[in-house]
Amino acid sequence: MSQKICPIVADKLIKRYGDLLAVDHISFQVNEGEIFGFLGPNGSGKTSTIRMLVGLSQPEGGRASVLGYHLPAEISLAKRYVGVVPDVSNLYDELSALDNLLFMARLYGVPRDEQKSRIDQLLKSFGLYERKDDRFGTFSRGMKRALTIAAALIHEPRLLFLDEPTTGLDAAAARSLRSLISELREKGLTIFLTTHYLEEADLLCDRIAIMVRGKIVRIDTPAGLKRLVQTESIIEFSFRGDVSALAGDLGSRLGGAEAALLDESRVRIYGGDPPQIFDSVFQFSRDNSIGIEAAGTIRPSLEDAFLKITGLSPVVMGTEMGAGKGKGGRQ
Amino acid sequence: MWQDQLRGIYHIALKDMKTYYLKPPAISWGMIFPLAWTLAFYLRSPGDFAELVSGLLAMTILFSTTAAEAVVINFELRLGTLERLLLAPVSITSVLLGKVLGGFLFGLLMTTIVAAASIFYLGLHPDILGLALIAVPSLMVFSSMGALFSVSVKEVFEAQTLLNLPRFFMVFLCGVVYPVSALPEALQLMARLLPLTYTVQGLQASFFPVGGPVFLQDFVILLIFLILFLLPAVRLLHRRFR
Numbered sequence: 001m002s003q004k005i006c007p008i009v010a011d012k013l014i015k016r017y018g019d020l021l022a023v024d025h026i027s028f029q030v031n032e033g034e035i036f037g038f039l040g041p042n043g044s045g046k047t048s049t050i051r052m053l054v055g056l057s058q059p060e061g062g063r064a065s066v067l068g069y070h071l072p073a074e075i076s077l078a079k080r081y082v083g084v085v086p087d088v089s090n091l092y093d094e095l096s097a098l099d100n101l102l103f104m105a106r107l108y109g110v111p112r113d114e115q116k117s118r119i120d121q122l123l124k125s126f127g128l129y130e131r132k133d134d135r136f137g138t139f140s141r142g143m144k145r146a147l148t149i150a151a152a153l154i155h156e157p158r159l160l161f162l163d164e165p166t167t168g169l170d171a172a173a174a175r176s177l178r179s180l181i182s183e184l185r186e187k188g189l190t191i192f193l194t195t196h197y198l199e200e201a202d203l204l205c206d207r208i209a210i211m212v213r214g215k216i217v218r219i220d221t222p223a224g225l226k227r228l229v230q231t232e233s234i235i236e237f238s239f240r241g242d243v244s245a246l247a248g249d250l251g252s253r254l255g256g257a258e259a260a261l262l263d264e265s266r267v268r269i270y271g272g273d274p275p276q277i278f279d280s281v282f283q284f285s286r287d288n289s290i291g292i293e294a295a296g297t298i299r300p301s302l303e304d305a306f307l308k309i310t311g312l313s314p315v316v317m318g319t320e321m322g323a324g325k326g327k328g329g330r331q
Numbered sequence: 332m333w334q335d336q337l338r339g340i341y342h343i344a345l346k347d348m349k350t351y352y353l354k355p356p357a358i359s360w361g362m363i364f365p366l367a368w369t370l371a372f373y374l375r376s377p378g379d380f381a382e383l384v385s386g387l388l389a390m391t392i393l394f395s396t397t398a399a400e401a402v403v404i405n406f407e408l409r410l411g412t413l414e415r416l417l418l419a420p421v422s423i424t425s426v427l428l429g430k431v432l433g434g435f436l437f438g439l440l441m442t443t444i445v446a447a448a449s450i451f452y453l454g455l456h457p458d459i460l461g462l463a464l465i466a467v468p469s470l471m472v473f474s475s476m477g478a479l480f481s482v483s484v485k486e487v488f489e490a491q492t493l494l495n496l497p498r499f500f501m502v503f504l505c506g507v508v509y510p511v512s513a514l515p516e517a518l519q520l521m522a523r524l525l526p527l528t529y530t531v532q533g534l535q536a537s538f539f540p541v542g543g544p545v546f547l548q549d550f551v552i553l554l555i556f557l558i559l560f561l562l563p564a565v566r567l568l569h570r571r572f573r
Binding site for chain 1: 332334335338339342343346349350351410411412414415416417418419420421422572
């Protein structure tokens, strides 16, 4: 009986850059056929982790395996079955779409008699067949992204790393790419996805790991993550003026609740007793002569869960001014 | 495993030929520049043209192999395409060897054209085996030298600028236009430390046999230069990715 292999297993993985511990003893595993989201703020260590897993850098501690091959010793073997879409579309500007895919097919050792059919199939799936003879350099950003993904699929990988696949794409291109990613999952491909778009992660991922300052702070399903914030109330206020300068004042009135300034006039308040929050904010509005345009409770989103877990938000009034409940990580 | 590496080296070289080498800038540096240079010397003393052939071929080898080699690695490092190659089952060493092979193949093409044209035009009868025994390692040596300069610097233009110094230094010192024996003793000593001296010497011997094991000696010395250029280039490229 064959043993089922987890496509990715990381055990206490470490990566240092000088004194900076970029990846700090992280452990996780990715199951076969799932889309595993890897989220975190900039500089949290996501890219360092991916670079180790795809063989572009070596771990300095811990153990990892990709498709059962141990890193870094067996990375060359693993690479045969791994596709990688980096955050930048880095194919050759001077080569046509067809030549780029042909080069990748040859590099990965795709049998000669299968090269043409695979290339044609991918170009058709990605809507690029009509432009197959055009140079990559002449493509739009969305088309470049699509061809970069096609290039990563040319050798029919079992595991696909997608680093920020929809960044910089317009809404239509991003939507079509997302549906393509879903199709790939349906075909049984395991996908390791990093994205800045939380809605995208919510929509696509089976499980999500959240990384902060080199550590994985939570791994759960999107629903599981959202449940973390479902127990507390979330109220959003839109003011008629700029309240950013009054953040400290508002924060000091909220008791145990935490407030995040979404922009200069919008504030989201997490936790606390809702009637008391409304009273406090209305009083704040009267005292500072700033009208309230809208107020309402909102359904917790993955973004709320992410903000709560990472301790990040654009501005956290209570914490910054020392009047909040003090989840020290927020900045 | 090794099949993956060999396949990678071969296809990277072919891709580089198509992408960078068979383009006007590389061709002009690789062939037109040495031809123009040689023509200038020919016009000065037309009777001695046959003696200039080994120098012309040596310059073609030097400039064709280094024309784009010094640029392509840095260029691809900047674009991220070199990193793309490393995502495939290909090692850093194989990527560098692929780049060197690309320069070698382009140099071989240019050198073959110039050699064939010179031989037929002047009615020369060189020792073809000797010619190959010198030209092949020389092409690898100078392609590796271009790669070494490329990975030694961060900017694309720096490599070309930096490479011009040894290139022109070698053209003057290594017997391309003046025999090494006609140089002052100190410069002769310096010439002995430069690989192009052995290329010119070996090519000269293939056109005008002098007897003795000249080819073998030059061949071995060129192989030593190949190792001296290739190993640090591989090490530096590894360091760039560390």
